[in-house]
Amino acid sequence: MKNNPLGIFDSGIGGLTILKKVMELLPHEDTVYFGDTARLPYGEKSPESIIRYSLQNAHFLSLHKIKLLVIACHTASAYSAKLLREQFSIPVIDVIEPAIACAVEASISKKIAVLGTRATINSGIYEKKIKECKPDAEIISVACPLLVPLVEENFLSHRATKLIIQEYLKPIIHKKFDTVILGCTHYPRLFPLIQEVLGVHVTIIDSAAACAQEILNELKRNTLAKPPSEIEKRQYYVSDDPEKFKRLGENFLGKIMERVSLYKEL
Amino acid sequence: MKNNPLGIFDSGIGGLTILKKVMELLPHEDTVYFGDTARLPYGEKSPESIIRYSLQNAHFLSLHKIKLLVIACHTASAYSAKLLREQFSIPVIDVIEPAIACAVEASISKKIAVLGTRATINSGIYEKKIKECKPDAEIISVACPLLVPLVEENFLSHRATKLIIQEYLKPIIHKKFDTVILGCTHYPRLFPLIQEVLGVHVTIIDSAAACAQEILNELKRNTLAKPPSEIEKRQYYVSDDPEKFKRLGENFLGKIMERVSLYKEL
Numbered sequence: 001m002k003n004n005p006l007g008i009f010d011s012g013i014g015g016l017t018i019l020k021k022v023m024e025l026l027p028h029e030d031t032v033y034f035g036d037t038a039r040l041p042y043g044e045k046s047p048e049s050i051i052r053y054s055l056q057n058a059h060f061l062s063l064h065k066i067k068l069l070v071i072a073c074h075t076a077s078a079y080s081a082k083l084l085r086e087q088f089s090i091p092v093i094d095v096i097e098p099a100i101a102c103a104v105e106a107s108i109s110k111k112i113a114v115l116g117t118r119a120t121i122n123s124g125i126y127e128k129k130i131k132e133c134k135p136d137a138e139i140i141s142v143a144c145p146l147l148v149p150l151v152e153e154n155f156l157s158h159r160a161t162k163l164i165i166q167e168y169l170k171p172i173i174h175k176k177f178d179t180v181i182l183g184c185t186h187y188p189r190l191f192p193l194i195q196e197v198l199g200v201h202v203t204i205i206d207s208a209a210a211c212a213q214e215i216l217n218e219l220k221r222n223t224l225a226k227p228p229s230e231i232e233k234r235q236y237y238v239s240d241d242p243e244k245f246k247r248l249g250e251n252f253l254g255k256i257m258e259r260v261s262l263y264k265e266l
Numbered sequence: 267m268k269n270n271p272l273g274i275f276d277s278g279i280g281g282l283t284i285l286k287k288v289m290e291l292l293p294h295e296d297t298v299y300f301g302d303t304a305r306l307p308y309g310e311k312s313p314e315s316i317i318r319y320s321l322q323n324a325h326f327l328s329l330h331k332i333k334l335l336v337i338a339c340h341t342a343s344a345y346s347a348k349l350l351r352e353q354f355s356i357p358v359i360d361v362i363e364p365a366i367a368c369a370v371e372a373s374i375s376k377k378i379a380v381l382g383t384r385a386t387i388n389s390g391i392y393e394k395k396i397k398e399c400k401p402d403a404e405i406i407s408v409a410c411p412l413l414v415p416l417v418e419e420n421f422l423s424h425r426a427t428k429l430i431i432q433e434y435l436k437p438i439i440h441k442k443f444d445t446v447i448l449g450c451t452h453y454p455r456l457f458p459l460i461q462e463v464l465g466v467h468v469t470i471i472d473s474a475a476a477c478a479q480e481i482l483n484e485l486k487r488n489t490l491a492k493p494p495s496e497i498e499k500r501q502y503y504v505s506d507d508p509e510k511f512k513r514l515g516e517n518f519l520g521k522i523m524e525r526v527s528l529y530k531e532l
Contacts, residue, residue, distance in 0.1 A: 149415045152411065153411055
């Protein structure tokens with residue numbers, strides 16, 4: 001069991017920011033990544049569809065005998081984490097809860113901001129879950145729809161991107177928000193620029209890093225960590241357009257993907 | 267026949283920039299607009315699917331006894347204009363040819379630039395058709411993928427948008443390109459900013475305006491223009507999410523849409 005891979009799925013490439021953190025923190029672990037690129041974006045779909053897609057993705061990964069499942073997509077985490085935990089006997093880590101735990105721990109002013117796509121912000125999931133942990137927290141949620149296309153176009157340190165971030169963050173700058181959650185898997189790639197705009201006194205919670213840390217903790221709790229071996233195995237599957245995924249994805253990972261395979265059975 | 271409406275379809279809201287020009291140039295004409303929002307964006311689909319969707323959209327509009335059909339989508343114009351002209355007995359106007367005719371007429375240096383989405387630019391349709399009219403033209407095509415989300419987020423005169431346009435237009439500024447085609451239905455909303463970046467000596471061909479002018483010409487040629495009446499009728503249909511279409515679309519039109527109806531039979 002210890003030598004089995006970690007399984008990670010996302011609607012597309014965003015979840016690679018989590019895989020990147022996993023590769024840094026748990027370099028020996030084998031991984032299988034599935035990006036459901038034929039059906040992205042999940043944010044616009046109905047909860048029923050998102051749940052069905054998540055179950056299918058998890059079943060596909062389970063064919064690879066994974067020892068732990070990572071839901072590396074905010075929308076899928078919001079709607080299907082509970083069901084996946086019920087249906088699968090392996091540990092299931094989502095991308096929302098670890099970030100919230102970090103944020104609640106980090107915030108002294110109890111003023112926490114969440115940045116996300118319009119779909120994630122409209123779902124209200126972060127507000128609901130932060131309130132469950134800390135009922136007296138003041139939460140502001142900011143939809144930042146342009147940040148995903150800016151990241152996908154690699155405008156990571158462009159002046160235009162900084163101006164757009166400044167525009168989006170106007171409601172939280174100088175308002176005593178001491179903790180900001182990056183509630184979208186694309187945003188960690190803008191971490192330096194967001195930190196620059198917010199200032200160093202604000203703690204930025206990178207949900208990808210928080211998720212990777214939780215994976216490490218869970219492996220330790222269950223004594224599932226793989227003993228160091230010489231070669232770790234990386235597998236990538238997508239449901240559409242492996243070339244585009246590889247081209248964009250290598251920017252996300254900062255590494256070459258040897259092979260991206262098409263899985264069309266969904 | 268003269269009193270029948272004009273039928274216009276697009277994959278989404280972009281075609282409303284054409285409807286806007288039609289409303290300015292032919293204010294008396296009745297119109298039926300169909301936005302295939304359930305299946306957008308067309309740019310990523312196969313030619314077979316785009317042709318099938320275009321035929322279905324045109325058939326739906328023909329149920330409204332339209333006297334002229336407008337293909338207000340660049341991808342659909344590229345792949346299905348020929349077939350629609352064969353299958354329908356009414357005049358069919360696409361969004362590409364009128365702009366090319368204007369550009370070829372306007373350019374003295376014979377250096378013409380085309381701005382579009384990545385899908386339109388990759389299709390090579392503008393280069394092919396300009397070369398057919400003017401074999402010695404020098405053409406440069408520039409994909410500007412961030413401009414659609416910037417328009418949809420209403421960042422129309424933001425400094426960040428200007429910086430991004432400057433970035434995209436670097437290959438054509440100060441290079442004797444005297445004519446630039448806006449090859450995407452969203453881009454006319456950025457006309458002032460693009461003109462500012464390019465300078466007044468460059469002629470910008472707004473494909474929406476060129477298309478509306480061609481509709482006027484075609485109605486005159488066929489003596490199909492509607493006599494002025496007091497009330498013109500505007501109908502809007504979409505295949506998904508009428509509320510979102512209405513909210514975004516009213517920005518495009520600069521006018522209230524009284525009612526947007528859902529048509530789900532496609």
